[in-house]
Amino acid sequence: xxxxxxxxxxxxxxxxxxxxxxxxxxxxxxxxxxxxxxxxxxxxxxxxxxxxxxxxxxxxxxxxxxxxxxxxxxxxxxxxxxxxxxxxxxxxxxxxxxxxxxxxxxxxxxxxxxxxxxxxxxxxxxxxxxxxxxxxxxxxxxxxxxxxxxxxxxxxxxxxxxxxxxxxxxxxxxxxxxxxxxxxxxxxxxxxxxxxxxxxxxxxxxxxxxxxxxxxxxxxxxxxxxxxxxxxxxxxxxxxxxxxxxxxxxxxxxxxxxx
Amino acid sequence: xxxxxxxxxxxxxxxxxxxxxxxxxxxxxxxxxxxxxxxxxxxxxxxxxxxxxxxxxxxxxxxxxxxxxxxxxxxxxxxxxxxxxxxxxxxxxxxxxxxxxxxxxxxxxxxxxxxxxxxxxxxxxxxxxxxxxxxxxxxxxxxxxxxxxxxxxxxxxxxxxxxxxxxxxxxxxxxxxxxxxxxxxxxxxxxxxxxxxxxxxxxxxxxxxxxxxxxxxxxxxxxxxxxxxxxxxxxxxxxxxxxxxxxxxxxxxxxxxxx
Numbered sequence: 298x299x300x301x302x303x304x305x306x307x308x309x310x311x312x313x314x315x316x317x318x319x320x321x322x323x324x325x326x327x328x329x330x331x332x333x334x335x336x337x338x339x340x341x342x343x344x345x346x347x348x349x350x351x352x353x354x355x356x357x358x359x360x361x362x363x364x365x366x367x368x369x370x371x372x373x374x375x376x377x378x379x380x381x382x383x384x385x386x387x388x389x390x391x392x393x394x395x396x397x398x399x400x401x402x403x404x405x406x407x408x409x410x411x412x413x414x415x416x417x418x419x420x421x422x423x424x425x426x427x428x429x430x431x432x433x434x435x436x437x438x439x440x441x442x443x444x445x446x447x448x449x450x451x452x453x454x455x456x457x458x459x460x461x462x463x464x465x466x467x468x469x470x471x472x473x474x475x476x477x478x479x480x481x482x483x484x485x486x487x488x489x490x491x492x493x494x495x496x497x498x499x500x501x502x503x504x505x506x507x508x509x510x511x512x513x514x515x516x517x518x519x520x521x522x523x524x525x526x527x528x529x530x531x532x533x534x535x536x537x538x539x540x541x542x543x544x545x546x547x548x549x550x551x552x553x554x555x556x
Numbered sequence: 557x558x559x560x561x562x563x564x565x566x567x568x569x570x571x572x573x574x575x576x577x578x579x580x581x582x583x584x585x586x587x588x589x590x591x592x593x594x595x596x597x598x599x600x601x602x603x604x605x606x607x608x609x610x611x612x613x614x615x616x617x618x619x620x621x622x623x624x625x626x627x628x629x630x631x632x633x634x635x636x637x638x639x640x641x642x643x644x645x646x647x648x649x650x651x652x653x654x655x656x657x658x659x660x661x662x663x664x665x666x667x668x669x670x671x672x673x674x675x676x677x678x679x680x681x682x683x684x685x686x687x688x689x690x691x692x693x694x695x696x697x698x699x700x701x702x703x704x705x706x707x708x709x710x711x712x713x714x715x716x717x718x719x720x721x722x723x724x725x726x727x728x729x730x731x732x733x734x735x736x737x738x739x740x741x742x743x744x745x746x747x748x749x750x751x752x753x754x755x756x757x758x759x760x761x762x763x764x765x766x767x768x769x770x771x772x773x774x775x776x777x778x779x780x781x782x783x784x785x786x787x788x789x790x791x792x793x794x795x796x797x798x799x800x801x802x803x804x805x806x807x808x809x810x811x812x813x814x815x
Contacts (some may be wrong), residue, residue, distance in 0.1 A: 347607050365605075367635055371603075374627055375634020375746040379703065379711060383657045387709035393659050393687075398642045400696060428652075428696070435690055437659065444638065450646035452638060 301330040301472035305461040306479045308338020310540055311377050317384065323544040325388040330433050330472065333392075334441045334464065335381060336457040341365075341372040347369040357516065361416040361454040367453050373442040381440050392438035398452060400428030403460060405445035405453050419453025421460065424467035433472070462523045463490060465473030469531030476527060477536045477543045478520060484537055484550035485521070495549075496515065500556045501525055524553045560589040560692065560731035564720040565738045567597020569799055570636050576643065582803040584647040589692050589731065593649075593700045593723065594640060595716040600624075600631040616775065620675040620713040628713050632701040640699050651697035656704030658713060659687030662719060664704035664712050678704040678712025680719065683726035692731070721782045728790030735786060736795045737779060737804045743796050743809035744780070746771060754808075759815045760784055783812045 304324060310316045326335060337359075342352050345368045353360035361369065378394040385392040397403030397419075405419030417507035432439050441464065443457035460477070465476045485507075496503070506519055507513040513521065524535040536543070538550025563583060569575045583592060599617075601611050604627045612619035620628065637653040643789040654664045655679075656662030664678030691698050695800040700723065702716035717737070743754035744766075755762070763780055766772040772780065795802070797809025 321605050326729070344607070348603070349606075370638050371630035371634040373634070374638045375630040379629050379633045379657060380653055381657070383705045383711045384709050386657055386660050386705060386707060391660055391687075393652070394657075395652070396638055396641070398638060398645055401645050401650055428650075431690075431694055437687070446642045446645060448645060452642045532603070 298471070299330060299471045301332065301468060302327050302475045302477065303332045303334070303461065303465050303468070304477045304479060304543055305334045306336065306540065307481070308336035308340070308373075308377065310479065311335050311381060312338045312340050316540065317380070320540060321384040321388055321458060322380070323540070324545050325385070325390050330436075332429070332433070332439045332441070332464070332468075333381065334457055334461040335377060335443070337369060337443055338375050340376065341369050344368055344372060355413055355415070358415060358418070358456075359454060360414070361418050361419070366417040366452060366454060370444060370452055373496065374444050378440060378442040384438070385438065388487065389488065390438055391436065392440050392442045392508060393432060394442065396452070396453065397460065401425050401448070402428050402441075403445045403455070404448050405455055405461065406447055407451065408438050417451065417453050419447070419455040421445065421455065421463045424463045426467040426471060429464070429468060430471050458520060458523065462527050465527050465532045466530040469533070475534040475536070476524070476531045476532050477538060477548060478524070479538060479543050480520075480541045481539060483539050485513065489514075496551050496552055498552050500554050502556055521553065528553060528555050557730070557732045558589060559734065560591065560727060561736065562591045562593070562720060562724050562727070563735045563736045563738060563802055564593045564716060565595065565799065566740070567595040567599070567632075567636060569738065570594050570640060570742075571597045571599050576639070579799060580640070580643040580647055582737065582799070584644070584649050585803050589695075591688070591692070591698045591700070591723070592640070593716055593720040594636060594702070596628060596632050596702055597636065598731050599635065600628050603627055603631060612750055613638050614672055614674070617674060617677070617715075618713060619673070620677050622676070625676040625711060625713060629703060630798065631710055633703050637699060637701040644697065644699070646657050648656070649697055650695065651699050651771075652691060653699050655699065655701050656714065656719065660684050660707070661700075662704045662714070662722065663707050665706055666710065666712060676710065676712050678706070678714040680704065680714065680722045681754040683722045685726040685730060688723065688727060689730050717779060721786050724786050724791045728792070733791045734793040734795070735783070735791050736797060736807060738785070738797060738799045738802050739779075740791055740798060744772065744776065748773075755810050757811050757813055759813050765796050780812065786810060
């Protein structure tokens, strides 16, 4: 199977002109087929504030009412996504910006209200790989914004990490997938203040041990759990790293492996 | 050659929930391959005003400074475009939202400053039909927002009518293209206040005559001139109509024909 590199970057990387420039150069330098998923970042909050909308976050998740959905649709699907596309085209990378509604690639359902009503937030139900496979087989780079739809006309604000895992797993039937999560640290670290303590290779046993010891923190736990799940579901390689080394032949950071 | 219907609708149609609903149903009912181009509309002005940006129009064209470009990128490329996509998917129409930067389909250059500096406004240089042909051959409906790029990383606000003509002409090498411009009148009318005076068939001679007599007004002249040019450049049929009849086997309105 042909190799496919899937990179997830946070919205913050894309919002800053300089880090965006570097991202585009590094992403361009990756050989072979590739796909980018980007997060939201803070512009949506800035614009919502300027529009006098109330910004509410619960555990880092955005409460998305009708007006906020319009803002994230504008910012993630329009501003951020199209800036990346124009930038990639300038580097000769033929790319196309997508939400989960485009080509019907990611279908979600509005999160049921339990204790918290997240509003128009989507939980992923299904990935249709066909459209993505067609694009990749035509050497076109899909760039995915963190929005999905419910097939009934409703767009839904959706977690970019979840979308990345789901897309990587679906595409692993067609390609040998390397999945790279870029975040703000060099990898999973034994000491959060010392980058020399990055754990180069992590399996589930070691991960459980680190969770028990309280070394792996709350926000990191679902990211790693989903990474291990993706390995179980067909993804060949999963790396956790920062934006400085993701494009290397062998990224520096933490590689997740099966036991 | 296979038949392809290209429909241009103004942003106003898409902004209003009810007219958007009707548009989606009618567009869905068109048989065979199809492509939609949408204009901008007034939401960009509303949002710019809320963000305290100065809105400047000259002869109906928007002066697009850096901040205004961000607004139109958000609104046209994000909000308006993705609402259409989610709506079409709900009707079972597999579609993808594009700007000229996506798939590198429309390359423009920043309009040179003569008497007026329009800012980040693009004049179309080239259409790359490949990406659109690939999508259409896979039964995917391209939905194009009025933005292009300069291949150097710069997005450009671009006239939706011009984009429609350029795309129709480029695709006429691959398909038998019917081009339909939907605007707010039933067609070209002898008396602007009497819809029963719609001219069903218009050739260049008759058009010149109407211009001389002052019956065809300023805004309509370039629309019609470009329509005749598209006929000369390979497009099979050009109609000017409103949103009520564009999906008919034979649209009611004004058909442009060669002399």
